[in-house]
Amino acid sequence: MKKYKVGIIGATGMIGRRFLEILCNHPIFEPTVLAASYKSAGKTYKEALKNRIKKTNSSLCKFYNFILLDAQNDIEKITSLVDFVFCAIDMNKNDTKKIEETYAKNECPVISTNSAHRQTSDVPMIIPEINYNHTKIIKFQKERLKTKYGFIVTKPNCSIQCFVPAIHPLLDFNIEKILVCTYQAISGAGKTFDSWPEIFDNLIPFINSEEEKTETEPLKIWGEIKNGKIINKKNLSITSQCLRIPVSDGHTAAVFVSFKNKISSKEILEKWSTYESKIKNLNLPSMPKKFIHYYNNPYEPQIKYVREPDKSMSILIGRLRKDIHYDFKFISMAHNTLRGAAKGAVLTAELLYKQGFLKNKIL
Secondary structure, eight states, X not given: OOOEEEEEETTTSHXXXXXXXXXXXXXXXXXXXXXXXXXXXXXXXXXXXXXXXXXXXXXXHTTXXXXXXXXXXXXHHHHHHOSEEEEOOOOOHHHHHHHHHHHHHTTOOEEEOSSTTTTOTTSOBOOHHHHGGGGGGHHHHHHHHTOSSXXXXXXXXXXXXXXXXXXXXXXGGOEEEEEEEEEEOXXXXXXXXXXXXXXXXXXXXXXXXXXHHHHHHHHHHTOEEETTEEEOOOSOEEEEEEEEOSOSSOEEXXXXXXXXXXXXXXXXXXXXXXXXXXXXGGOOTTSXXXXXXXXXXXXXXXXXXXXXXXXXXXXXEEEEEXXXXXXXXXXXXXOTTTTTTHHXXXXXXXXXXXXXXXXXXXX
């Protein structure tokens, strides 16, 4: 099978490196172009990583001799060499928005982990197992951009992906309100314990813009397409607090939910145990064997579980119980740089491939 040629925009960052680890031996996609900021452009990938990672990574060695292109100034060259790009650049929102649109207008699909276009009404924000059908909006986006192949698809914020999949199967019970407190790993800030010693024995009670994203993004994911726009779900309120904790990888959420109708814990557990996405039969390479795991032991799940290879794309839930102010509460976890970012974006690309949105334009 002819593989799709892929560009990684922001290849030197933490998520960019994750993309390369995941795609090193991918059956459909092959990274052929790496791009970063003008400061790294012209260097080999190995040279650019010199002060970023301390240990040799065998998955990245394959790309060490790649010459980095300039993500901002080499767009025409990059788009001439690839079928689509994954974008994980670290720039301000306005510049990111402009760059991603420029790639798309150069007839290059963009699958982004950035927040810049998440609230653009004709840009889908995808969790493949949940709102796979939002890719229908791409038709209207192309009309706006005046493109044949180019478009933008985004991933949601990593924090919401540790609890939205747990709530999604329960929407049939008419949820009225949600309260969520997230406890987020330092990799979500692009940090490691080596680069952020201040996090040891500490908790940081503020993450810039995180609570706004946590409260608004789920409503778009659960929204519907009308008149060429994604309209947010109505009659559901979400309030949140987001904290940074001294954990390397993996986000945890304490979730409180109220329903319009009276339901039982047995009904909730049955929804979780029987939930299967409608895209299960597509056999996407990055899709987990089991999307939702529930643990009966009150001491489980623990955050290290999300780093196990067979669970890194799964949602881990525990401690379902009644609450005196809300109806029920539970704990939910997910891997933030895999499910919440790079591998979730690769899964989205696999979905787009199966749905026919990606084309081998380079023969």
